[in-house]
Amino acid sequence: MIRFLLFLVSTSNLALGQTVDQSAIESIKKNGGLVLPSPGGDNQWEIQFQLRGRNLNDAGLEDVAKLKNVIELNLRDTKITSDGLTHLKGFVKLTRLHLERTAIDDTGIAHLKGLTKLQYLNLYNTRITDKALEHLADLKNLQQLYLWQTDVTDLGIANLKKKLPSINIVKGIDLSTVIPVKKDEPKPEHDLNWLPEGGNEKPPEKSFTGEFTIIRFINKRNKPVKLFWIDYGGKPKLYGMINPKAERRQNTYEDAVWMVTDEKEMPLGYFVTGSEFARAIIPK
Secondary structure, X not given: OHHHHHHHHHHHHHHOOOOOOHHHHHHHHHOXXXXXXXXOOOOOXXXXXXXXXXXOOHHHHHHHOOOOOEEEEEOOOOOOOHXXXXXXXXXXXXXXXXXXXXXXXXXXXXXXXXXXXOOEEEOOOOOOOHHHHHOOOOOOOOOEEEOOOOOOOHHHHHHHHHHOOOOEEEOOOOHHHHOOOOOOOOXXXXXXXXXXXXXXXXXXXXXXXXXXXXEEEEEOOOOOEEEEEEOOXXXXXXXXXXXXXXXXXXXXXXXXXXXXXXXXXOEEEEEEOOOOOEEEEEOO
């Protein structure tokens, strides 16, 4: 609902003279991309291809490049190459970039040198080496860097940390690093989109695995609901029931699909998780 209201606001801004390349947005959607207005406003966008846009190639990034105010871009599992990353040079407001499980190498990372506001970069299972880290040394705002299953060495990481001493680099499976242990549970950062059964936006057919996260489901209905996880084969698995006006804290992973049903297991709607802690509000 929040994203929908923000979309209405952004649309009204267009009527007041602010210009956005609507044809580019339509092309992104045709390529399977999800275009969301950012809570930051001012025609800032979050674009996600990891759910239905995995056939995106370098040519498809030309349309993405037309939206200059992109602050988050998820290209995970797409067919882009290093050459395609040249289209990201104008994304001076970009703060989060997912490139995991793509075919990029050191030459592609060179195109990111001007993204000085970048805070989060995921390069898991890419073809990069220590050479790529040299291109990141001037990104002073970079806080989180994922390097699982790459050819980056400990020496390369040590050299980068000398230039970016506050950066958190994850290389390999280290749960104490991936999931920091804290006494207080992190507060939800945003609300997940509610995808009602029968609505225009359909959920993915199955879940995919990603980074660990926590979702707080909140039942606003006056009746109990059942919570199902759609597994990696597309089959629903019952996780429990949420009473009226009650909440449920659920450990899960990025790109997981959760289905909410009534007591007779008739689908009401769906949520698709992101990488951040969030709330999933089940409407009345």
